[in-house]
Amino acid sequence: MSTRNPNIAIYFHVHLVSDSTGETLVAMMKASTAQFRSATALEHLHALVRSEAQMTQTLETIAAKPGVVLYTLVNPERRAALQAFCRERNIPAISILDPTLSMLGRYLGAAMTDEVGAQRNLDDAYYSRIEALDYAMAHDDGQAVSGLADADIVLLGVSRTSKTPTCIYLANRGYKAGNIPLVPGAPLPVILDGMTKPFIVGLVASPDRIVQIRQQRLIGLKQDTQTDYIDQDRVRDEMKQARRMFTRKGYQVIDVTRKSIEETAAQIINLYNKSRPIEERRRGLRL
Structure with a gap:
């Protein structure tokens, strides 16, 4: 049973990793952390991660300031790299759109697009x-x-x-x-x-x-x-x-x-x- 004083503020790192703008991650993070009044998230936004070099730099930052990782990555290689990295270091990581995409895929009986930032097309x-x-x-x-x-x-x-x-x-x-x-x-x-x-x-x-x-x-x-x-x-x-x-x-x-x-x-x-x-x-x- 935890004996932590609930009045003591908690500061923790949140890494938001996206191959698009990261706006979805930021909105999700703010909505989620708002439910924990004694906790303050130190936000690190890694947006437009679309190359191995960018992913390497992102992983180095996460290693230097471990915390939790939220991500939206379409590219399977970069997803796998991030997941393996976090798993090896026991860093909690979640792809925030996966549950919704899986549910929609089952409901629609259709495969999702692998287009980065599809919701921001110039339509x-x-x-x-x-x-x-x-x-x-x-x-x-x-x-x-x-x-x-x-x-x-x-x-x-x-x-x-x-x-x-x-x-x-x-x-x-x-x-x-x-x-x-x-x-x-x-x-x-x-x-x-x-x-x-x-x-x-x-x-x-x-x-x-x-x-x-x-x-x-x-x-x-x-x-x-x-x-x-x-x-x-x-x-x-x-x-x-x-x-x-x-x-x-x-x-x-x-x-x-x-x-x-x-x-x-x-x-x-x-x-x-x-x-x-x-x-x-x-x-x-x-x-």
Whole structure:
């Protein structure tokens, strides 16, 4: 039975070995290690490992800083080399996609491709994401409001409700998203009322959280913190007015107080999909 003090932090090395960009490994590692609050992963990303020389260098690094190894390698020789190396040194190693690929292979009755980075081919979906990113930047923070008629999603919210990063995340999923800030005393653009395509979402948060974020922003900008921008009563009134307006116009509302950007975006996408006719959902299916 372990007697380790659970309050003592653990630092350990995690080697992420991929013959592609390694983004899948990074996401998996972060999602997994987040479940162990007392542990801190020291990340070593070995991306684009596509030659024997690169694999040799990777193995040398793992030997110098042993820990655990997560990998996605298509090439059978390099997979075998990494597996043998880790097995000889009792280093835990797992190919994170193998269980999923095996299950899909059995279900589909088909062999998988041996193409490296197959999910990142320069196909129509890839160019759609690039177009969506360009769109999000061009329609950020109330810019080019008339162009929002072509948006999939429009976000509204007071300052510091994470409108911009959420739009960027949505764009990376292929959704054309823009945002408009709610400024005290300034009405929303009238053109919004006539738009039928965009799915409009209002973002809200607790006044305390908004004040905290705004204070940190002003400190980072080395600006005066004695301003209405962070006045608790003024911020509370901003949020109250925003909620009333969202309700009056029938917009969907999401509270982002305790949500990550990813969680907020996922909820927006769920609401967006539910609002679309089934036929349109099929035509505009995004991966």
